[in-house]
Amino acid sequence: MSVVKADWQEGFLAGDTRALARAISAAENEPEVVHSFLQEHSGRLGRAHVVGITGPPGAGKSTLTGQLAVTLVARGYSVGLLLVDPSSPFTGGAILGDRLRLPDLAQGSSSQIYVRSLSSRGSMGGLSRATADAIKLLDAFGKDIIIVETVGTGQSETDIISVADSVVVLAVPGLGDDIQAMKAGILEIADLFVVNKADRDGADKTERELLSMLKLQASSSGWTIPVIKTVAIRNEGIADLADQLLAHYEFLQTSGLLLEVRTARVKSELNELLQLRLTQEFQKVVGAARYEEYTQQIVSGNISPYEAVNQLWQEFVSEIKRSASS
């Protein structure tokens, strides 16, 4: 069932695409193996420019992402694409359909583009847990630019910011009533705005609204957030987007912000891992039965959730102490 270590690690280091693909599967299925591999080769990390692309469904994210990848490859970069799709919460199965919207050239005609569809596997954040590992693997593999396209339901894919150096937010004319309809949270994470399908009526209005909104938001970083108009299906405006993305990365590097961004990212990753570990330990030490009891107690009104947490915590701490002293 499990992928044998030697199965992909050697090939990965030799630059074999199949090995990279298997490594990303390993990140989904046996993350420990990947973590120790990455630790062993930490010198290969931190070299890639990570770009996040998000926006509402129907904004043309996949088409745009694909065109952008093709453009960047033409400029000599090697590119990795991660397409994150929601999975069915009932069966755990998923149909990953973003790939079909990529333009032909990104469908496998170029060896410089690697595309991988990931299911979010029930994670609430819009990005799957394995996405962060997949990004690191692409980085270690030597991809210059890694583009992560996320499910744009607006819920909480703000965690794109915890993995990406540059965040591109897509808007389309006529999708919602106006920009106000976009989730405030998404707007605030943007480093670049794209008005896609700019050949439609209302594109200028959408652009104006974005610009006037940006004026209200004072930028403390010194980066002026651009609004770029594109028609992804005709490859219009994509070169401009590529220019601006690369400019943003250069800005991050020269201003020292990249270090800041990446420090913040390490922090959030640490937090996430810690939370995961704590929950696991908690389950182990206190036991699932106690959870259930407390849940019932709360439901029947005998105890408040706050009291329940207090008591669970007490139990946890004393259990840890007891096992430490014995």
Next chain:
Amino acid sequence: MCPDERLQEIRSKREEWEQTTLHRVLNRYPERKAVFTKSSGIETKRVYTPEDVVELDYNRDLGFPGQYPYTRGVQPTMYRGRLWTMRQYAGFATAEESNQRYKYLLEQGQTGLSVAFDLPTQIGYDSDHELAAGEVGKVGVAIDSLADMEILFDGIPLDKVSTSMTINAPASILLAMYLGVAAKQGVPFNKLSGTIQNDILKEYVARGTYIFPPAPSMRLITNIFEFCSQNVPNWNTISISGYHIREAGSTAAQEIAFTLSNGIAYVQAAVGAGLDVDDFAPRLSFFFNSHTDFFEEIAKFRAARRLWAKIMRERFGAKKEKSLMLRFHTQTAGSTLTAQQPDNNVVRVALQALAAVLGGTQSLHTNSRDEALALPTEESVRIALRTQQIIAYESGVADTIDPLAGSYYVESLTNALQQKAEEYIARIDEMGGAVKAVENGYMQREIQDAAYEYQRSVESKERIVVGVNQFQIEEPAPEGLLMVDPAVGELQAKKLAALKERRDNLAVANVLDELEQAARGDANLMPVILRAVQSYATLGEICDRLRNVFGEYVAHDLL
């Protein structure tokens, strides 16, 4: 006795029946199912009575044949005057072989031609294109240039037949080639009759042979409307098709609704381009599926006719009678053919064909029994044609018009289907029309849901398909299937190379430049396409120039 009293009496009689006769039987012998439903989700009652058609107003809702709202048919005499056109869709391999098949069908008593093109032709690639590998001549005939078209219709006088061509994205080009052949035969354009499918919206939704994005595609369609209204007045410029929508898995109500919504979009586009509705609307035609549920299908045809007349009159203010009439071609449902016990398909096709005739179709294609296995053989095609002839000449159903009118059940079902379809159309209107509903994947999703639902009902045996999930037998592998010679691709490529040797390549290059220039502007493209075709520019060359300007469509469908 006044009508109300009579209805009252029927109601009380029915209630009495339910409580006595029916009740006794139901207690001892429960019915086969708790609920009986149609594909459209309409529940079928045990029995229909005058209570179910209380709202029906004869003059308003049915009227007389050839009169608004055309529920009973578009012609005043229907099949008493002239039988429907028996039109078998055919075409395979090379133009030479298809030409032979057409001559055979005409000899057998077929009254119209229906040309099937291979996929490279339908998607605007020449036979030597990389993507054409393995596809040349497979599902239809390969046409690369006017030279192939001349062979296809060799010995068939174009003023004597009506020709239907299943061509969509490059319809303008194939129509131009047909005109090119007519010119060579010395037949004036106003003597030509036939149909091009030319329905791009359903290609995005269900059939998949699109090339360009919606906006330039709609422009090409409008160009054809305009050109033909002036030059080829008896040509049906579009066949707005529900057939493929149904084949992709839609319900009967969705078939009506999505087809008519697409129709509305075409009319709007043409009106928006400045055409007078009564100039082009008489040449709009439709193409429906005839599926397995006999009465639902009959009701579907009647409902579609009534609804379209209402839309054309009320929404578009059309005045000419011909603008209001929904004339349609029907094909029996390919997706209902089974690979198991293929001879059973003859019976399925007969029932579906009968439904189409009782629904008042203008022309009919009956599928051949072996189509779930391969392209039909000559023998299978003949049986399919004979099926139509038996209905026409022996059954007697063609002797009176709309014989099921007034059936409590059929009228109630007609009303119910119309209502369901109107609800869908209203939803699509809210989205901003059919083009939007295609772009945002609404129609595709609705169809996929219905298709998946159907498959599950077959697998759970809620729905029985004879020979597939019940009444199966062990059977030997079928024999005598038609195989297309894989060498057709090479043959076409050779013909293409020879053509490029002998034509005037400078003239070709010039007219193609001119075409590309025109495409960037907003002139009608038909005249320059006709000249390009007549210079023997190939289909692929013409489409590539248009691709340069228009771009290509990228599918948006979500699963």
Next chain:
Amino acid sequence: MEKKIRVLIAKPGLDGHDRGAKVIARALRDAGMEVIYTGLRRTPEQIVTAAIQEDVDAVGLSCLSGAHNHLFPRVVELLRERQADDIVVIGGGVIPDADIPGLKEAGVKEIFTPGTSTEDVVAFLKTHVGR
């Protein structure tokens, strides 16, 4: 975490009839698999690249245009060339019985013809896929 079966459902060639491909995609999803759908008009080269990049366990090819004898073996051949022939290839569509032995000989593991229940496809993949 449990290893999920990943399947690429692909439409090689120019055939636009994707009802079957989409129904299968949904059925596999409902059986707990991860399905990557390629969309229409893919070349064998694109399909094989996608299969490798996506690290799928199986590729399901659907073709109703009669081009299967050209397209299916080409996919198997390319997988073999790229040392990825452990990926199981299955096919479906309007495929005459007479063509099936040839396709299997070329390396297509199974052919599912019209009327096949989606449960059979699910069961086949569950027994024949695994590393």
